[in-house]
Amino acid sequence: MKNQVIAYFVEAEWFHNQHMPTLEEYMPIALVTSAYPMLANTSFVGMGDVATEVAFEWLFSDPKMVKASAIVYRLMDDIVSHKFEQKRGHVASAVECYMTQHGATEEEAVRVFNKQITNAWKAINEECLYPTTVPMPLLVRLLNLAPVINVVYKTEDGYTPVINLLFFYKRLSLCMDSSLFTF
Numbered sequence: 699m700k701n702q703v704i705a706y707f708v709e710a711e712w713f714h715n716q717h718m719p720t721l722e723e724y725m726p727i728a729l730v731t732s733a734y735p736m737l738a739n740t741s742f743v744g745m746g747d748v749a750t751e752v753a754f755e756w757l758f759s760d761p762k763m764v765k766a767s768a769i770v771y772r773l774m775d776d777i778v779s780h781k782f783e784q785k786r787g788h789v790a791s792a793v794e795c796y797m798t799q800h801g802a803t804e805e806e807a808v809r810v811f812n813k814q815i816t817n818a819w820k821a822i823n824e825e826c827l828y829p830t831t832v833p834m835p836l837l838v839r840l841l842n843l844a845p846v847i848n849v850v851y852k853t854e855d856g857y858t859p860v861i862n863l864l865f866f867y868k869r870l871s872l873c874m875d876s877s878l879f880t881f
Contacts (some may be wrong), residue, residue, distance in 0.1 A: 705730035715787040724795045725772075729765065732772040734843070738764050741839050748833045756832050763837065766821035767844045773811045773818075774847050819844075 705727045713762055719727075729735070739757055743751040754848055757764065776791035783791060790798075796807040826837055 699736060701730050702733065702736050709789040713787075718790050718798050719795055720799050721792065721795045724792060724833050726792070727770040728772045728776075728792065732775065734768040734771045735760075735764055737843060738767070738840055739783055741843060742836060743840065745836065753832050753836055756813045756830065761830070761832075762821055762826070763840055765827035766818040766825070767840065769818040770815055770822070770844060773815050773848045777808055812820075 708727050709731060711717070718836040727780065728849055739754075742757065773792055776793050780791035783795070792811060793804060793807045796802060796810065797804060800806075802810075821840065830837075
């Protein structure tokens with residue numbers, strides 16, 4: 699959680715200072731703000747005896763499987779949401795960073811990132827084929843989290859509009875007269 703907050707702060711500084719990070723600056727921070735490492739961590743909670751202290755130490759060591767999953771999350775998110783996020787005022791995405799750093803088009807950046815996503819999926823699968831000392835149920839848990847991104851960000855940003863809709867309904871319910879709901 700601490701790393702997450704620090705990474706959000708760095709992104710806020712970039713945005714406030716209108717700093718365009720290089721891809722090498724951006725990715726380590728963006729992998730944290732993808733929230734996948736925190737999601738992986740919290741997914742171990744409640745798994746009983748299989749989630750040992752050794753398993754959490756492995757998780758905190760930035761293992762290949764977690765890093766590869768975070769790459770999938772972050773790049774798929776950035777590919778489909780960067781235009782919308784720039785319109786509403788957001789820190790630069792991997793797409794903008796790559797385009798600026800390499801003088802590339804959006805299509806070229808997306809092509810490069812799709813290759814990185816494919817390689818990340820290979821790394822995720824490799825980690826399951828050649829397991830570590832971490833019990834397989836924990837690896838399966840992490841493996842099952844990764845495909846969620848395909849549902850959320852395959853062709854469009856399926857996360858932000860839903861969150862905005864939830865906030866809208868919450869604000870709406872706060873504004874409505876509660877007496878309307880009595881029967």
